[in-house]
Amino acid sequence: MYELSILARGGVLLTVWAVAAGWPPGRLSGRLRRDGWQRICRGAWAAPGREVDWRLRATALQFLRPELVCSHGTAARLHRIERLGTAVSGGPLKSPLKSPLRSPLKSPLDFPLEFTAPAPARSALGPSVRIHSTTSLTPQDRSTRRGLRTTTPARTVGDLIRTSATREEAVVVADSALSHRAVGGVRREAVVRYEELTAELAAPRRGAARARTWLRLAEPASGSPAETVARLRMGDVGLFAESQPAVRTREGRVLRPDFLFRTAGLAVEIEGYAFHGTRRAHERDIARFNALQSCPEIRRVLRFTAREVFQHPERMVATVRAALSL
Structure with missing residues (x-):
């Protein structure tokens, strides 16, 4: 049997990898716990001492489900695209012209992990994971960022604007993606061009007409969500x-x-x-x-x-x- 640490990839070990390497299923869980491995989700463990943050969780889920592509809010984190915060309940704020807006949330745990997968997509990954089923995710819509399969910046912004509940949410995303600014302490260039977003939103998808209206309000010179x-x-x-x-x-x-x-x-x-x-x-x-x-x-x-x-x-x-x- 191989040492468990040798079988891990990127700090993640899948149970099926260990069993395939000769570890008896009945002994595996006990050994993992004694050695300090941390359970990420069913079938996936984090190496001792590794922080189980959102990126490690996303890595484990992509190992378990190769069809999953990081998208929407999770892709926004990977591309350093800012978003407005959500209400305490986890849902978007309503009536933005009458109700106060919350500030952008800094903790990635404030949002569920989001993935896009080919339809029909299986879910059953728990309440902290959201899977968007689609028939329109092409190879040109995918990229790799920080070791994770993710939607491209243009597709990510398009998805977020099309599904935004408010004008403010949509335009904050567009402004952030189009601008040169510091996000999370890291200064970056614009991650997408206006022409790319125009082309992305030209596709006849749900929410696209409203999204095109909101995109016209974008200002690449903007320096922050506020x-x-x-x-x-x-x-x-x-x-x-x-x-x-x-x-x-x-x-x-x-x-x-x-x-x-x-x-x-x-x-x-x-x-x-x-x-x-x-x-x-x-x-x-x-x-x-x-x-x-x-x-x-x-x-x-x-x-x-x-x-x-x-x-x-x-x-x-x-x-x-x-x-x-x-």
Whole structure:
């Protein structure tokens, strides 16, 4: 019999691999537990000391079910595409124009693992796994990312926009995929081009017509989900600003405020959830705020937290409107 650690792949051991290598089924479970292996799901174990995170779980499920392709929210994590959070119950928030939006959830455990598989797809993988059955997943829709089979960025964004419950959810995904930004502490380039999304949403699938309407609201210059929501909410009342325009201080330094109402000389900054972390980072933030006010194009700067944007957008809009009327 081979040592169990030799049989593992990527930190995952399937029971069927061990049995095929000569381990008696009656002795296997006890040996695995004594040696510190962790049960991921029925038929799959994590090597001792390995963190059973969402990627390891996805790896195990793809070993067990080779037809599964990471998609929707799971593919978004792999491609570092941001999404809006969900309600505590796990479902999407309703009536976004009347109810406050939740911030993007940072823990991957807040969402179930999602896969797409050829129809008819078997499920029975538990409540934390969602399988989307399809007849339209072509080889061109698939790629490999971080060791997992996944839908391409274009297919991933298309799936998410087509199945979004709200405009905000859809446009946040599109903006994130189209923009150059830092996601999860990693700075990345845009993962998809607008033309690719247009082609993806041209297919006659459920939700495609509404998705094409929402895609037209995307802004590749957007820097965060909070900026996307702020832009949409301001636009709802006829307030349209430039997103991330380049302005210069009197000393020639180039800055990019989140929004600029150029005629009124009003800049609007949306502050994210990331904590400053160090005194130096906090000092840089204050220096940038002061520098913005020294730009000839800017006469006033308004700052809002991401929490204000998600929870009380009407207050933000009212404050901006009042500043523009001065």
